[in-house]
Amino acid sequence: MRNFKRGIYSTTVAPTPVPKAELVLPPPLLFTPAGCYLFPCDFMLGINSAAAQVEGAAADEGRTPAAPDFITEFARSIGADTSSLEDDFIATENYYLYKQDIERLASVGLKYYSFSIAWPRILPFAVPGTPVNKQALAHYDDLINFAIEKGVHPVVTLTHFDTPAQFIGGNATGLNKKPLFGNLNLGYQNDTFEDAFVHYGKIVMAHFADRVPIWITFNEPLTGCDTGPSIDHVIKSHARLYHFYKDELQGTGKVSIKMGAAPALPQIPSNASYVAATKHYNDLNIGSFLNPLALGQDFPDAYKQTIQDYVPLTQDDLAYLNHTLGMFYPTLAALQRHFV
Incomplete structure (x- = not known):
């Protein structure tokens, strides 16, 4: 590997006490409801x-x-x-x-x-x-x-x-x-x-x-x-x-x-092309994983039509893959039609 470098340590460093000066609360956010700081236990x-x-x-x-x-x-x-x-x-x-x-x-x-x-x-x-x-x-x-x-x-x-x-x-x-x-x-x-x-x-x-x-x-x-x-x-x-x-x-x-891939919502929900782009994106990037792993279902058509070297799944495959995601936590993205 080119430009290889080593750091300054070569053995585990014992932790030092945390100075109180480092434990500084962030400044309050103005005009923010206090209730937003409350999390479930x-x-x-x-x-x-x-x-x-x-x-x-x-x-x-x-x-x-x-x-x-x-x-x-x-x-x-x-x-x-x-x-x-x-x-x-x-x-x-x-x-x-x-x-x-x-x-x-x-x-x-x-x-x-x-x-x-x-x-x-x-x-x-x-x-x-x-x-x-x-x-x-x-x-x-x-x-x-x-x-x-x-x-x-x-x-x-x-x-x-x-x-x-x-x-x-x-x-x-x-x-x-x-x-x-x-x-x-x-x-x-x-x-x-x-x-x-x-x-x-x-x-x-x-x-x-x-x-x-x-x-x-x-x-x-x-x-x-x-x-x-x-x-x-x-x-x-x-x-x-x-x-x-x-x-x-x-x-x-x-x-x-x-997963990392954010489920998408159409930027303009009333626009059919934006809705179609969103479905295509979700099917290709997320359905390719979640259909078999979360639902026990085959790959979406968008995935099979786009990825021509995809590997078909049998019914035995789907039964084995089904419900093997213990949890899932998404973020969201807004899509426009030119993402198709």
Whole structure:
């Protein structure tokens, strides 16, 4: 990897006391009803991070290259403006500063910490039959245990864009594959991806299930789904891990996907073309996942007509995929007709 850099830490940093000066309430919002600050007692207030975006330590303690390691190099290769891009080699050094970070999350009253575990740390060679990195398991053991000690519930994502680099060919060129939809190639279409991801997921779930109440298999899968087979591999590997957790581990928590794709509403509800654009968008970007996983229904026609290499689902597939989303939380977007 070009321009590789290391951070300043090489061992876990003990947390320092949180100075009272750091605990400053935000200023009040003028003309805002006071009632809007009230949440139900069971509201899940937390914060989200991702291994590739915060950990750094990209070559430490057994971690091997992941797709995000090549993003900046890829951007340079196509002549994109990289002035605002940073490589993930150092990030915020959360890999060594996680106790400091969790201490501060707890100090402001956050009860949930959603983070991702790095597949290339747990399985440096990515695929079944290769060694498990016990040092990586011990690291996440300590992170999870420290969060629980501080009253923070861990929410674990199995992959947040950081697919092992071998699934994209091991270099930046693998990202430069024009997608049929989605954003870029994260290796999900690779023939070996599904079994490899399920193998990795089973290792992590079996090790941490006693302490983790909420599991996310994929973060924003549409970002890395560039073909029909990639969608097929994502939904089937998710369902396999859901059933492993519920049926084999007898897990009592939740297993879901962070979809990321916002359901759309027509910008002008009375305009038929805007309504048609909205339906097409929702069917293509959301129905391709939620139809089979939430409803046990076949892909929408818009998806099958647009993605010509889609993989058909059998009735047995649909029965297995059905109701494997433990929860779903959307945002909304407004669409115009030119999105068709």
